[in-house]
Amino acid sequence: MATVPVIVPARATAPQAPLFFNEIRCELRKLTRRRTFSLATIGFPVMFYLLFGVTNRHAVEGSFHIAKYLLGGYACFGVVGAALFGIGVGLATERAAGWLDLKRSSPMPPAAYLVAKCATAVLFGLVICTILMAIGVTLAGVHLTVSEGARLLAYTAAGAIPFAAMGLLLALLVPASATPGVINLIYLPMSFCSGLWMPLEALPHWLQRIAPALPTYHLAQIMLGSFGYTQPGSAFSHWMALLGFTLVMLGICWLVFQRAEQRG
Amino acid sequence: MATAVVTSFPSPAPVVSGIHQPVAELQRVSKRFAAQTALSDLSLALHPGEIVALLGPNGAGKSTAVRCLLGLTPPTSGTARIFGQDPRDPATRTRIGAMLQVGAAPEMLTPREHLQLFRSYYPNPMPLAELARIAGLQSFLDRRFGTLSGGQKQRTLFALALAGDPDVLFLDEPTVGMDIEARRSLWAAIRALAGRGKTILLTTHYLEEADALASRIVVLAKGRVLREGTPAEIKSSSTGRTIRCRTSLTLADLEALPAVALVQQTGTHATLTTPQPERLLRELLVRDPQLSELEVLPPALEDAFLALTADSAAVN
Structure with a gap:
């Protein structure tokens, strides 16, 4: 038995991998246990697809198989909803309740908090996309190659990020009690105008004109690109548009946060 | 085994610049919000192992002082230091525990999950069983936070403040909403922590609470120190x-x-x-x-x- 006190070398910070893993797991549990959230986020795109996708199993418009087009559209609708509501509402609530301050006063790296929120949006998006693909293949007569399915999933995951950034900004700008309403006011018209619910060609001409100004349009074009169902315009330009949108959102977030911190 | 007991005492702040370096300090801190002054030229120092109570009515600036010390609010002028360092420095934060006035913690997680998460933020966290014992959480460790009573929620937040086995603890109105029995058991827990060498700053608007716990009371009104002394001195001065x-x-x-x-x-x-x-x-x-x-x-x-x-x- 040593009589000399053992000096344990002090680590300055906690090991990062378990920390991030824990943060993501807790975030996921928070959202999955909130039934209203999981039901609405997963339920709406699935219900819409059952209503409009399955009933259009034989419908063809131009070169588009409508049920397949809507698979891409509702997958996009689903992941955007998961990102906007999961992050927008979740963060606004935690900020208003002072919970975020407690987290900030701990040594938690801010990145862990943001990564956990993003990862949760990605996972919800993937779950929605998988369910939609299963419905598409079994009930809506959609022919989907493995490569098409894999690309749709990959784009869904990537598509969560720009809208996570948008959710972050809304959480910082809008009071917690108003966030769900404000998000709906943006999310639903934006989804409609970007051709997530029906092919853009079926929309009035002036709406088709403004669609390229919306981030959901670019994500939809990328996702529909998995099936070759795109409008003129290169995939690269859509990725750049989303990247630009993400950076603008994060930039404004940073400014808003700095101002709030100074006032705080 | 004796050595094990000795080493289990957290050593006070490593002495860098003489023995009088405070654990935490505000140096001539002023904080102005748009229309009002929350703190005006406030200086405050916490020394190793003491329990200091910041006492004052609502709006006296107690919470603002704590937020400045935690690096959550930048002072308009003056500086806040913890162990001589910037409180926003992540390495400094591993030695701090905080209990803030939180309206609601995520309700879907259990105290056990909250604690495991907070423990993972720190390099040398306190064991979960010990946290549960100190804060008295054993009977509701696996219930969702949203279903807990007000007192149980406060005890969970108290345990979160201890998760990293910190050297310095900031407790902002720790017993708000607690009944007398729960309050007394939290007081006992706070005293036990001070006995283990922790430095503690608590804010309260109950003189009784300050009297029961603190070795030093700082009375704050309108962002200034009104009086400072032992509980006996404060009482007799009135x-x-x-x-x-x-x-x-x-x-x-x-x-x-x-x-x-x-x-x-x-x-x-x-x-x-x-x-x-x-x-x-x-x-x-x-x-x-x-x-x-x-x-x-x-x-x-x-x-x-x-x-x-x-x-x-x-x-x-």
Whole structure:
């Protein structure tokens, strides 16, 4: 038995991998246990697809198989909803309740908090996309190659990020009690105008004109690109548009946060 | 084994610049929000192993002082230091624990999950079983936070503050919403932590709480230090009395009396707090010959404290 006190070398910070893993797991549990959230986020795109996708199993418009087009559209609708509501509402609530301050006063790296929120949006998006693909293949007569399915999933995951950034900004700008309403006011018209619910060609001409100004349009074009169902315009330009949108959102977030911190 | 016991005591802050380096300090900190001054030229230092109570009425600047020390709010002028470092530095934060006035923690997680998460933020966290024992969480460790009572929620937040086995603890109104029994058991836990060498700053608007826990009380009003001393010094520095009576004088009449610090009127009954009871009584009896049901009460702790802060309000 040593009589000399053992000096344990002090680590300055906690090991990062378990920390991030824990943060993501807790975030996921928070959202999955909130039934209203999981039901609405997963339920709406699935219900819409059952209503409009399955009933259009034989419908063809131009070169588009409508049920397949809507698979891409509702997958996009689903992941955007998961990102906007999961992050927008979740963060606004935690900020208003002072919970975020407690987290900030701990040594938690801010990145862990943001990564956990993003990862949760990605996972919800993937779950929605998988369910939609299963419905598409079994009930809506959609022919989907493995490569098409894999690309749709990959784009869904990537598509969560720009809208996570948008959710972050809304959480910082809008009071917690108003966030769900404000998000709906943006999310639903934006989804409609970007051709997530029906092919853009079926929309009035002036709406088709403004669609390229919306981030959901670019994500939809990328996702529909998995099936070759795109409008003129290169995939690269859509990725750049989303990247630009993400950076603008994060930039404004940073400014808003700095101002709030100074006032705080 | 003796050595094991010794080493389990967290060593106080490593002494860098002489033995008098405070664990935490505010140096001439002012904080102005748009319309009001929350802190004005406040200096405060916590020394290793002491429990300091920041005492003051609502709006005195207690929470702002804690937020500055935690690096959540940048001071308008002056500096906040923890172990001589910037409190926003992640390495510094691993040595701090905080219990803030949180309206709601994520309700879907259990105290066990919350604690496991917070423990993972720190390099040397306190074992979960010990956290549960100190904060008394054993009976509801696996219930969702949203289903807990107010007191149980406060105890969970207290345990979160301890998750990293910190050297310094900031407790902002730790016993708010707790019944007397829960409050006393939290007090016992706080004392035990100080016994293990932790440095603790707590804010409260109960003099009784400050008296029960603190080795030093700093009375804060309008963002300034009003008085500072041991609990005994603070209590004896206030020789106020509370006068109760039935009187026909109006509230305005009562407030105009000399040496009145605070007036409360309910119907025909008035309660007056004063640092100079004899002077006030003489005047009161002259002004209202019909006065009845007169009582002069010794300074209840709360009243003494009220007189102290009201006094300063009158002076300003």
